[in-house]
Amino acid sequence: MKIVVCIKQVPDTTEIKINPATGTLIRDGVPSIMNPDDKGGLEVALQLKDKFGAHVTVITMGPPQAEAILREAMAMGADRAILLTDRKFAGADTLATSNALAGALRNIEHDLIITGRQAIDGDTAQVGPQIAEHLHTPMISYVAGVDFDGKNLLTVKKEDEDGYQMLEVHTPAVLTVLASAFTPRYMTVKGIIEAYDQREIEIWTAEKIDVDEAKLGLNGSPTRVKRSFTKPQKVAGEVFDVTPEEAVDLIVSKLKEKFII
Amino acid sequence: MDKSSYKNIFVFVEQRDGVIQPVGLELLGKAHELAQILGEKVVAIFLGHNIKNQCQTLIEYGADEVIVSDCPELKDYLTEQYSQAISQIVAKYLPSIILFGATTIGRDLGPTLSARLATGLTADCTKLEISEEKELMMTRPAFGGNLMATIMCTERRPQMSTVRPGVMQKMTRDASRKGEVVEFAPVFDASKFAVKLVKKVKADKGKMDITEAKVLVSGGRGVGCKEGFEKLGALAQTLNGQVSSSRAMVDAGVMPHDVQVGQTGKTVRPNLYMAIGISGAIQHLAGMEESDLIIAINRDKDAPIFGVADLGVVGDFNKIVPLLNERLQKEISEK
Numbered sequence: 001m002k003i004v005v006c007i008k009q010v011p012d013t014t015e016i017k018i019n020p021a022t023g024t025l026i027r028d029g030v031p032s033i034m035n036p037d038d039k040g041g042l043e044v045a046l047q048l049k050d051k052f053g054a055h056v057t058v059i060t061m062g063p064p065q066a067e068a069i070l071r072e073a074m075a076m077g078a079d080r081a082i083l084l085t086d087r088k089f090a091g092a093d094t095l096a097t098s099n100a101l102a103g104a105l106r107n108i109e110h111d112l113i114i115t116g117r118q119a120i121d122g123d124t125a126q127v128g129p130q131i132a133e134h135l136h137t138p139m140i141s142y143v144a145g146v147d148f149d150g151k152n153l154l155t156v157k158k159e160d161e162d163g164y165q166m167l168e169v170h171t172p173a174v175l176t177v178l179a180s181a182f183t184p185r186y187m188t189v190k191g192i193i194e195a196y197d198q199r200e201i202e203i204w205t206a207e208k209i210d211v212d213e214a215k216l217g218l219n220g221s222p223t224r225v226k227r228s229f230t231k232p233q234k235v236a237g238e239v240f241d242v243t244p245e246e247a248v249d250l251i252v253s254k255l256k257e258k259f260i261i
Numbered sequence: 262m263d264k265s266s267y268k269n270i271f272v273f274v275e276q277r278d279g280v281i282q283p284v285g286l287e288l289l290g291k292a293h294e295l296a297q298i299l300g301e302k303v304v305a306i307f308l309g310h311n312i313k314n315q316c317q318t319l320i321e322y323g324a325d326e327v328i329v330s331d332c333p334e335l336k337d338y339l340t341e342q343y344s345q346a347i348s349q350i351v352a353k354y355l356p357s358i359i360l361f362g363a364t365t366i367g368r369d370l371g372p373t374l375s376a377r378l379a380t381g382l383t384a385d386c387t388k389l390e391i392s393e394e395k396e397l398m399m400t401r402p403a404f405g406g407n408l409m410a411t412i413m414c415t416e417r418r419p420q421m422s423t424v425r426p427g428v429m430q431k432m433t434r435d436a437s438r439k440g441e442v443v444e445f446a447p448v449f450d451a452s453k454f455a456v457k458l459v460k461k462v463k464a465d466k467g468k469m470d471i472t473e474a475k476v477l478v479s480g481g482r483g484v485g486c487k488e489g490f491e492k493l494g495a496l497a498q499t500l501n502g503q504v505s506s507s508r509a510m511v512d513a514g515v516m517p518h519d520v521q522v523g524q525t526g527k528t529v530r531p532n533l534y535m536a537i538g539i540s541g542a543i544q545h546l547a548g549m550e551e552s553d554l555i556i557a558i559n560r561d562k563d564a565p566i567f568g569v570a571d572l573g574v575v576g577d578f579n580k581i582v583p584l585l586n587e588r589l590q591k592e593i594s595e596k
Contacts, residue, residue, distance in 0.1 A: 011404070013404050013405030013407065013544075014405065014542070014544065016404055016405065016407045016543075017543075018407060018543070025404065025407055025408060093381065094372070094375075094382070094384075095375060095376065095379070095380075095381060095382075098376060120405060120525075121403065121404055121405075122384075122403055123384065123385060123402075123403065123405075123524065123525075124372075124384035124385070125368045125372065125384060126368075126371070126372035126375065126382060126384060127372075128372075129340075129369060129372035129373045129376070130372045130373070130375065130376040132373070133344075133372075133373050133376035133377055134376055138340075138341065138455035138456050139340060139373070139456075140340075140456060141340075141365070141368070141369045142365050142369070155459070158365075159365070160364075160365040160366075161364060161365060161470070161519065162277065162461075162463050162464065163461070163462045163463040163464035164461075164462050164464070165458060165459075165460070165461050165462070166458075166459040166460045166462070167456050167457065167458055167459060168456070168457045168459055169455055169456045169457070170455065173455075180518065221381075222379075222380055222381030222414050222416060222417040223381035223382070223383060223412050223413070223414045224412065224413055224414075224415070225410050225411070225412055226398065226411045226412065226413050227410070227411040228403075228408055228409065228410040228411070229408070229409050230407070230408060230409070236567060236568045236569065236570065236573075237555075237570055237571040237572050237573065238572065238573065239562065239567045239570070239573035239574070239575060240572075240573065240574055240575065241562060241575040241576070242574070242575075242576070243576075244576055244577070244580040244581045244584050245584065247558070247574040247576050247581050247585075248581060248584050248585045248588050250572065250574065251556055251572065251574065251581075251585055252585070252588055252589065252592060254554070254556065254571070254572045255533070255589075258532075258533070258553070258554050260476070260500070260532060260533050260554065261500075261589060261592055261593060
């Protein structure tokens, strides 16, 4: 089985802080990481490889420094790594991003495409389903479990608000995976040495994919960010450092004042 | 693209097991407000099986028209079946705007349709407005809730967005509202129905969805363990509310994901939100700061949660919560 995992390099948003004086984001010193849901997706692919001997390709679209997460993926066990990078991709919204990735995926043999459910910088959850649609391939999102019959049938657990569903689909298929369901393995020492010293990363530019340039980058993006801003801070109420008894008095009178009790 | 031929605000109203989901009604309420500015109609898209009799409910919550497709293929949500039905409805009726709930259904259907229709989709909006040029302005959080962005889709139609449950307000139900119901029979290409639903399993919750609770007693790292959450549970019961949690306690396996409040969990706006042992990471604040009344209890006087709290108490919840529960039980029984 040939599996392609789409991964993205993202700023670790849990490390981003706001400068209280200017109200702007402090991005300096924020580490770049492999997006957690994507890492869960890579783990799914590597588990299938462990059991069935799959060949795993990782691909990312991004600037040259996104190479770091491809090396990390190889050190975890991926067999092939592709960096899709070109200034023509810059400014892409989710639709333009999915057009570029789908173009690349058409040129990579695959039985299964795995993406993370969503990336922590944008939280849109759009690119996986959009890729599937461009490739006319069936897709299951919010995947929390994957079984394979060793031939061509996948039995997939999909989480929803009420519980979960069990779904069946034949390959080729696209799955978007939840990080919470798959704990990623660590890189091995041998894997790290190989990934950083001996393995090549393939660089693909826009020429390598067969997609109309009007569908790529800023020009191919139907949505535009008109304005961005940090949220106005709410005016804080009073904070009391008092005994538990006094604290209870304060809370009870507040609840009465607001007619909660 | 001739934008002028696209008109009206369509709302995809999801049902699960034949039950209309609250987010659909919330979106009808918002659409009603936007449609008045545009001078256009609100049209509900309602897909399912044996659901036709519920169309009047959608009208009473703000729809001027309901396009209903009632057939066995649409009984349960499946990406391809629903995408075929809605793309045919879009091709026939040319909506200017389509709104979806940002649920596991809307966040699966929305992107599939955006690629099929080659138009833009803005995810997880928390605010929708109409610009002077009569375009839809969609505001959403990004970077883990650190940044808000206003996004527009001015060159393509329809303009599409998913909206988080609990963010918009339902209209008060008006039984006297009248509207039109149109039945639409999709022409399915069943050869593309590649995903088969084998079974649906409901997690045994025995409790209300936290987005619908009027009172939430929420715990974080400072609560620490199951025993701590039992104290919160007792207080929640007294206040007729639910227990919710910060991400830390969900990641630690102490609380289930479906009660997680925050950017990667649920957005809540209860009448009362009690934040107990929650430091108030920005991701958490993004999910609860619209609550009417926020009361925080935390040992650390510098915890960011105090920055959004209406009332903050520095102290040990182990002492305060049981005492508070006792007092409240007394207050309530004396009423």
